Amino acid sequence: MAGTSGGRPSIYPTLLYADAKAAIRQLTEAFGFTELSVFEGEDGAVLHAELVQGNGAVMVGSKGRGGVFDAAMKDAGTTGVYVVVDDVDAHHRRALDHGVEILMPPTDQDYGSRDYMARDLEGNVWSFGTYAPEIPG
Numbered sequence: 001m002a003g004t005s006g007g008r009p010s011i012y013p014t015l016l017y018a019d020a021k022a023a024i025r026q027l028t029e030a031f032g033f034t035e036l037s038v039f040e041g042e043d044g045a046v047l048h049a050e051l052v053q054g055n056g057a058v059m060v061g062s063k064g065r066g067g068v069f070d071a072a073m074k075d076a077g078t079t080g081v082y083v084v085v086d087d088v089d090a091h092h093r094r095a096l097d098h099g100v101e102i103l104m105p106p107t108d109q110d111y112g113s114r115d116y117m118a119r120d121l122e123g124n125v126w127s128f129g130t131y132a133p134e135i136p137g
Contacts (some may be wrong), residue, residue, distance in 0.1 A: 012050075013058045013081045014016035016073050017122050020062040025052055026121055030098030030127070031083075032091065033058070041065070053083050078123040084132040088114045091128050 017023040024046070027033040033051040041047050047063040058081065063070065085091045087104045095118050096102065103125065104117040115129025 005132060009056050013079065014061070014069075015058060015079055015081075015124055016061050016063045016070065017046075018063050019121070020049065020060055021022070022121055023060060023125075024049055024051065026098070026100070030095050031118075031126065032085075045124075056083065076134045078125060080125040080127065082115075082127045082129065082131075084130065085128045086130070088116060088129055090117045131134075 015023070022042075024035065024038065028051065031053070032039070033053050036050040036052050036057065038049040039047045045065055047061060049060040049064065051058050051060060051068075053075070061070075068107060092102070092106050094130050095116075101119040102116065103119055104115075106116045107116055111131065113129045113131030115127055115131065117124055117125060117127045
């Protein structure tokens, strides 16, 4: 099965933004993602970007570019993504320092995780926490 070895995740949440450049800025500066690649069209729209966090990644693009995926996502609502981080409180402080809307402060959960929840510039909900279930190989 893909993603069980070799450093390549097998699942990539994919989000389209009206202002993908602003989203990439917020995700990297406030949430600590790293740009792996960003491909822009001649008009400057983000055709495809890959941002990494730990051993996971998300794909980001601009809304309104056309194509099957853009058409399928046209009336889609916001998305929720969970990202595992080592230090929830430090991550939360970084997000606060960048003016991110916090929906839930760092909270200890009954299932053993400590996490917080935030909303990005276009309404997507991002949860960051310590819960990282082991996936059997």
